Amino acid sequence: MTAAIVADDVSRTYDLDGVSVQALRGVSLTVEPGDYVAIVGTSGSGKSTLMHLLGGLDRPTGGTLLIGGRDVSTLSPDEMAELRNTTIGFVFQSFHLLARTTAQDNVGLPLVYRGAGRRERRERAAAMLERVGLAHRITHRPNQMSGGEQQRVAIARALVTGPSVLLADEPTGNLDSATGQSVLALLESLVDDGVAVVLVTHDRDVAARARRQIVMKDGLISETR
Amino acid sequence: MRLAEAWRVALDALRANRLRSMLTMLGVIIGVAAVVALVAIGTGTKQQIENQVEGLGSNLLLVVPGRLQAGSAPTSSPLTLDDIEVINRVVGDRSRVAVTIASGETVRAGSRSGFASMQGVLETTPTVFVRRLDRGTYLTRTDVSTGRRVAVLGAGLARDLFADRDPVGRQVTIGGVRFRVIGVFEPLGQSLGVDRDGEVHVPVTAAQRLLGTERIDGLAIRAPDRERIGELSAAVVAALTERHPDTDFSAVTQEQILGVLGDILGVLTGVLAAIAGISLLVGGVGVSNIMLVSVRERTREIGLRKAVGARPRDIGIQFLLEAVLLTTTGGILGMLLGGATALLVDRLSPVPAALTWWSMALAFGVSAAVGIVFGVVPAQRAGRLDPVVALRTE
Structure with a gap:
């Protein structure tokens, strides 16, 4: 089986008003299907930059990065969008659900960009909401749901396209600990289904649950546990 | 998407x-x-x-002395009724030829008076232009040839002078000369900014005598069909130029005006x-x-x-x-x-x-x-x- 993501000596330099800032200085990392990886580090360590690169939201300025076997440096913006749509699922700290839009239509959103019809989107979204335990919230809007429920909707949205990697940026950061635990348990159940889960967190307890911990410091991997 | x-x-x-x-x-x-x-x-x-413009009649050709040009002063007309006889022969049908000599005159009836545009015309006017009578009769060929002092009033003028009474058969004075009213036009309203209901039509010969002149100001010809307007226009202008070599004549069609x-x-x-x-x-x-x-x-x-x-x-x-x-x-x-x-x-x-x-x-x-x-x-x-x-x- 091919690795879901392969990063080889990946660096990322930003140009901020003429001053170049090295956010990543040569990171090598492989994510296999069914991996459960936590990326930890202080703020400014480069962990968010790494996650954006792994998710195909950004491109490295040095090294090679393969997502789903494809070298991102050779892909057009449209092909990158397609890659994100088919291979990657994102979960954010602040959920990023569309307001005034039902849970079902939020979950179905990624399918819009692969040209799925309304009925197909709704059916698949409903199935996915059922899987995350929200079958009863299908027509609710984000402001009618608790934080934990909103994050479950976001996870359902990340999963609806059947991605091989799920990237979660501080998924429990806005949740109380009990709710956070149940969201983590949901993510871990995906690992058993063969989805690679990559968590970015600064919470040691959350990181400790992963099979592998990658500690970032000053744009480099300082330690792998 | x-x-x-x-x-x-x-x-x-x-x-x-x-x-x-x-x-x-x-x-x-x-x-x-x-x-x-x-x-x-x-x-x-x-x-x-x-x-x-179309309401004036159809296939009209208007001929006036002088050049039709913005800013050019009106030319005093050399045309007389003798010229019209020539034009009648060119056109071949005198019922298609109308003339006019116009002058602003005070019209009185008893104690009432009004200012009117007096038009000296031939009996052909209603067949060349579109003019309908509300009552009475229009001028006849005899009226024109004998210079009889009869008048046809515009609807507005008739109302001003006679109110609700029937003007037909009554006397009016135009420029101090007595005329007998024989007809009243249907109301026509304004046309190109001119009040057509303030006109009074009299035989061209009577108008010429009143004004002490032989001239006529212009003539209008109704062509039998649209195709013949151009040909007719050229023929009429040629005939007039031959008789008055020193004067330019302008012929305009309705289409040109439009x-x-x-x-x-x-x-x-x-x-x-x-x-x-x-x-x-x-x-x-x-x-x-x-x-x-x-x-x-x-x-x-x-x-x-x-x-x-x-x-x-x-x-x-x-x-x-x-x-x-x-x-x-x-x-x-x-x-x-x-x-x-x-x-x-x-x-x-x-x-x-x-x-x-x-x-x-x-x-x-x-x-x-x-x-x-x-x-x-x-x-x-x-x-x-x-x-x-x-x-x-x-």
Whole structure:
């Protein structure tokens, strides 16, 4: 089986008003299907930059990065969008659900960009909401749901396209600990289904649950546990 | 992304900010309404004037001495009734030839008086032009050949002088000379700014005697059909030039008059439409402005959509459709408002207005184009947003 993501000596330099800032200085990392990886580090360590690169939201300025076997440096913006749509699922700290839009239509959103019809989107979204335990919230809007429920909707949205990697940026950061635990348990159940889960967190307890911990410091991997 | 889905998203976005969408649309509504209403008024005026010119009669050829040119002084006419005999032979039918000698005269009936345009004419006038009598009879050939002092009054003049009484058979004095009223015209209203109901027709011979002259001012010929107007015009001018080598003669057809008037009014209508178009443009700038605000407000949404697989094009189209939806909805409402305004103006004011499909279609097309033109920049900006930056926006 091919690795879901392969990063080889990946660096990322930003140009901020003429001053170049090295956010990543040569990171090598492989994510296999069914991996459960936590990326930890202080703020400014480069962990968010790494996650954006792994998710195909950004491109490295040095090294090679393969997502789903494809070298991102050779892909057009449209092909990158397609890659994100088919291979990657994102979960954010602040959920990023569309307001005034039902849970079902939020979950179905990624399918819009692969040209799925309304009925197909709704059916698949409903199935996915059922899987995350929200079958009863299908027509609710984000402001009618608790934080934990909103994050479950976001996870359902990340999963609806059947991605091989799920990237979660501080998924429990806005949740109380009990709710956070149940969201983590949901993510871990995906690992058993063969989805690679990559968590970015600064919470040691959350990181400790992963099979592998990658500690970032000053744009480099300082330690792998 | 499917287009139907893109429309739905655009519609939802506009609904979410109803007041703002309405206010933005208002600029387009007013612009389109102004174009439609002003073009309708321009067109209506043009049609009215064309109707008046056509209402003179059909296939008319007007011949006057002098050059028909803006700024040229009226030439004193060398034409006499002898010339008309020649023209009658050229035309071959004296019933198709009318003449006129005009003069402003005071007309009295008892204690009442009025100022009228006295027209010395032949008995052929009603067959050359369109003139109908309300009562009595028109001049006869004998009246003309004997210079009998009989008169046919315009409807307005008849009312001024005789109120409700029947003028036929009564006496009036024109320029101090007694005439007997034999007929009254049907009301005709204004024609090219001249009050046709203030005329009084008398035999050309009687008018010449009254004015102490032999001249006639001009003549009009009704051609048997449209094709023969040109030929007839050339023949008549040639015959007159032969008899009066020192004078230029001008022959104009109704079509030429209509052409000149039509050009002027067309330009006026165009200018009105252009002025209204400026307000449409201003409305477009408003749309552009609001779309930029909308892109900024929804930066996070754009970032999320990109993260889950939206291509730059998908995002661009979504915002472009939003702008087009704004302006086309505004365009439809503006067409209705402009159309209603034009109808009200036509009904309730003396200004005529005629709705034309082309102006409605043009205004609608322009409003859609405005949406595209002014939506492109905000849409491109949205499409090019960096997803990492967009997601981080609070």
